[in-house]
Amino acid sequence: MPEGHTIHRLARDQRRDLAGHLVRASSPQGRFAVGAADLDGRVLLGTEARGKHLFHHYEGSRLLYVHLGLIGKFHRDRLDEPARLGEVRLRLEGRAMRWDLTGPMRCDLIAVTEYEQIVSDLGPDPLRRGARAADFVTRLRRKRAPVAAALLDQTVIAGIGNVYRSELLFLRGIHPARPAATLDEDEAHQLWDEAVAQLRLGLRLNRIVTISAEDRYGRAAGRVPAGERLYVYQRAGLPCRRCGAPIERAVLGARKVWWCPIDQPLRA
Numbered sequence: 001m002p003e004g005h006t007i008h009r010l011a012r013d014q015r016r017d018l019a020g021h022l023v024r025a026s027s028p029q030g031r032f033a034v035g036a037a038d039l040d041g042r043v044l045l046g047t048e049a050r051g052k053h054l055f056h057h058y059e060g061s062r063l064l065y066v067h068l069g070l071i072g073k074f075h076r077d078r079l080d081e082p083a084r085l086g087e088v089r090l091r092l093e094g095r096a097m098r099w100d101l102t103g104p105m106r107c108d109l110i111a112v113t114e115y116e117q118i119v120s121d122l123g124p125d126p127l128r129r130g131a132r133a134a135d136f137v138t139r140l141r142r143k144r145a146p147v148a149a150a151l152l153d154q155t156v157i158a159g160i161g162n163v164y165r166s167e168l169l170f171l172r173g174i175h176p177a178r179p180a181a182t183l184d185e186d187e188a189h190q191l192w193d194e195a196v197a198q199l200r201l202g203l204r205l206n207r208i209v210t211i212s213a214e215d216r217y218g219r220a221a222g223r224v225p226a227g228e229r230l231y232v233y234q235r236a237g238l239p240c241r242r243c244g245a246p247i248e249r250a251v252l253g254a255r256k257v258w259w260c261p262i263d264q265p266l267r268a
Contacts, residue, residue, distance in 0.1 A: 001052070001068065001069060001070050001161055001162075002052065002068050002072075002161070003052070003159060003160065003161035003163060003164055003199075003202070003208070004049070004051050004052060004125060004126070004127055004158065004159020004160065004161075004164075004199055005127065005159070005199045005200075005202035005203040005206075005208070006202075006206075007049040007051070007052055007053070007054050007068075007159070008049040008127045008159075008199075008203050009203055009206055010047075010049070010054060010074055011047040011048060011049040011054055012047075012203075013076070014047050014056070014074075014092075014099060015044075015046060015047040017076075017094050017096070017097040017099070018044045018047075018092060018094040018097070018099070019044045019045065019046055019047065020043070020044070021043060021044075021094065021095060022041050022042060022043050023039065023040075023041075023042065023043070023044050023058075023092050023093065023094060024040055024041070024091075024092070024093040025037075025039035025040040025041075025042075025090065025091065025092055025093075026040065026090075026091045027088070027089060027090055027091070028083075028088040028091055029087045029088050029089050031089055032089050032090050032107055035064075035090075035107075035108065035109045036090055036091075038062060038109060039058055039062060039064065039092075039109070042058040042059050042060055042062060043058065043059045044056055044057070044058055045057045045058060045059060049125075049127070049128075050118070050119055050122055050125060050128070050158060051122050051123075051125050051154055051158025051159040052067065052068070052154070052158070052159055052161070053065070053066075053067055053118055053119075053122075054066040054067070054068075055115065061112070062109060063109065063110050063111070063112065063115055064107075064108075064109060064110075065106060065107075065108050065109075065110045065114070065115065065118070066090075066101065066104055066106060066107050067104060067105045067106040068103075068104050068105065069103075069104060069105025069106070070105070071103040072101070072102065072103045072104035072105060073101075073102050073103060074099055074100070074101055075099070075100045075101075075102065076097060076098070076099055077097070077098045077100070078096060078097060078098070079093060079096055079097065079098050081098075083098070084098075084100045086102065087102055087103070088100045088101065088102055089101050089102060089103070089104060089107050090107055121154075121155060122154055122155065122158040123135065123136060123139055123153070123154060123155050123156045123157045123158050124136050124157060124158065125157075125158040125159050126157070126159065126192070126195045126196040126199045126200075127159065127196075127199050127200065127203060133189055133192040133193070136156065136157050136188070136191075136192045137185055137188040137189055137192065139155065139156045139157070140156055140157070140180050140183065140188050140191070141180065141181055141183060141185070141188055142180075142181065143156065143179075143180035143181060144179055144180070144181050145179070145180060145253070146176060146177045146178065146179060146180065146252050146253070147169065147174060147175075147176060147177075147178050147179070147180040147183065148165055148166075148169060148176030148177065148252040148253055148257045149180075149252050149253030150180040150253075151164075151165040151168065151169075151253075152165060152253045152255065153253075157192075157195065159199065160195065162233070162255050162256070162257070163208050163230070163233050164195070164198060164199070164202075164208065165257065166232050166233045166257050166258045166259065167198065167208070167210040167230055167231055167232065167233055168191060168194050168195055168198065169191075169257075169259060169264060170210075170231045170232045170259060170260060170263065170264060171194050171198075171210060171231070172187070172190055172191050172194055173263055173264055173265075174187065174191070174264060175259060175264045175265060175266040175267070176250070176252055176257045176259050176264070177250070177252060177266055178266060178267060182267070198210055201221060205221060205222050207229070208229065208230065209221045209222070209224055209229040209230075210229065210230055210231060211224060211228060211229055211230065211231065211241070215241055215242065216228070231260075232247050232258040232259055232260060233258055234258065235247045235258060236248065236249035236258060240260040240262065240263060242260070242263055243260065243262045243263055245260055245261055245262040245263075246261075247259070247260055248260070248261055
């Protein structure tokens, strides 16, 4: 499932390509035909990312809501390129670019009341201006669940998925099974600061690269090969990039999580 930096990147790129003028909307697949017909020919006023949720605000108080889920994707092409074939739920065309949406969990026109409910249920988003570390710290330290499970709770922090939770915990030296409530305020604040830094980097690069400058041996973050960008995620049994201990794996919060037993000791 795409994590928060991907949704913010989509919002930014779609705002650049489509906002400020009328958009042609269609549903080649047919499953969003009524909604697409309602949007067709309207001006896109703006786009907005909230964690893993994407919103388009159109004139006439039309509000498009997209949640990509596990397999949803947006595909970007130029209008002078052949149109994509296959199961395209929604096609949006601007002056020069085409955006095709396939396989989303949600693609709906929603009322403002539903939008407000979705937003109010979310925890702070590290990529949004005005998001408060104190809100995250309070929400996290109320959880008795393992911290790895708490980080996937979108009411605690919006936009964190399975890759970032494993990597953030490694970077802060926190064992994933440690109860969230046992983190002190300083540890929780540092975890928030790490999330802000890593998601900002992910947004800029359009990919997740958590390996630090000292561990990538002078290479720019954008030039690190795919297999060397992460510390622990999907590296079970492989040596830790810092201490050499075999990376371990377990299921927490109904998802697999990875950690280093040396760099992330479990406190008694």
